[in-house]
Amino acid sequence: MTSLQDIGRRLDELIAKPPAPADAAEFLSLGEETLEHWVKARGKVPTQDQREGFRLLALHRQGADKEPSFNACRETCRELVYHYNLLTLDPDHPETGQRAKMMGWVANHLYLFTSGKMENEQLGDFCCASKPLRENVDAKHNAQ
């Protein structure tokens, strides 16, 4: 399993080079690996299932189970899938270079959000969960 740090490095390399539609599969795979880190950190085995034809979406759903704040990256995952479809179903489209470039930035956002949330679990609580941030802090305090 690629470390989160190496996923970040590889994304930086891909974003820096001229965009290519052939990178679509790697961006999607890096997205899946990013989500695997999150799922594993929650003590679960990353699913091999697919949703709407994509493992990425199944992994996101698994990651957001009982963790509604993880829905903060739901649309980012769906944008990644959308760009994958654009690039693979119509690789000769005149906008293909731009689409590949955008897919790279979207994959990077998923990586930054997930890695950020691994360090700071409250990320996303503001909007998506409407869950009091103090909940976990209080639970820890009461357990002591």
Next chain:
Amino acid sequence: MSEQKTKSKKEKYQEVAYYPGCALEGTGHAYNRSTKALGEELGLKLKEVDNWNCCGAMEVKNIDPKIQTYLSSRVMSIAANKMNMDVVMAPCNGCYHNLKKAEYDLENDDKSKEVVDRLSQKAGHETYQAGQVETIHALDWVKETIGEEGLKERVKNSLEGIKIANYYGCMYTRPRHIFPEKDAGPGTESTSKPHFMDDLLEAAGAENVDFPLKTACCGGAHTLSDSDTSTRLVSNILQTAEAAGAEVIATECPTCHSGLEMHQIRAEKTLGIKTNVKIIYFTQLLGMAMGLKPKKVGLHENVSDSFDFVKKKGLV
């Protein structure tokens, strides 16, 4: 009330209770100024909620979400019972989100109703009952009253030649269950790909770029602190907007706006990443398109200096 319910949105939203919220009196003052100026220019009436209070924002919600529900309900109670208004317009995503959440809680959670009733009695005002008012965002307000066609007719300085990435942030669409009017078929707002701001700015002549991070997380509650995570997330949003060809990021929330502006500066200092994209409220852009001067829409109150830009684009 029954007469109000038979009115169309266009009629109902002509005069609304205006709930600016705390941010619009501080960091987001430019949004306050531009919303009022735009409303005046468009002939729409805003009646500020009497003696309004904080919606509960993050600070109260973190400690006791039911107190947040009460605080938001008090604003709606004043609008409904004291001002006899049917619609509350909140331009701030945080306020809009919290009023919507309170509405949902009061409709679905008995415990919330109990707490709100008890605190309302203690505070000496009528308890807000779910459904007494409709809470809308500034985007709904302009879209439903004036609409794209109305804007096209009123444009004095077209936004033609300005490439815009529309950033809606998170609280305008999440969590989906508190926004039952969205995703409700043609013409309604989408929670996965919101488009109301795109529609309005395009009507004023702007060119919207294909921007895939419209609702992406910017670090949320950490945006206004010095979180490195927020800086990295915001920097990625800014770089993506530039890579999409945008010269401007249009915003519709004071928290998003401040976060983007502040972390744009911080990203340059801490990450060495410089971006030049301008950050401007949609009400400022529409106001200037309607012929209002930049100062009238508070452009001088933004951190991100865009005077030269708007001058170059013929908006002055």
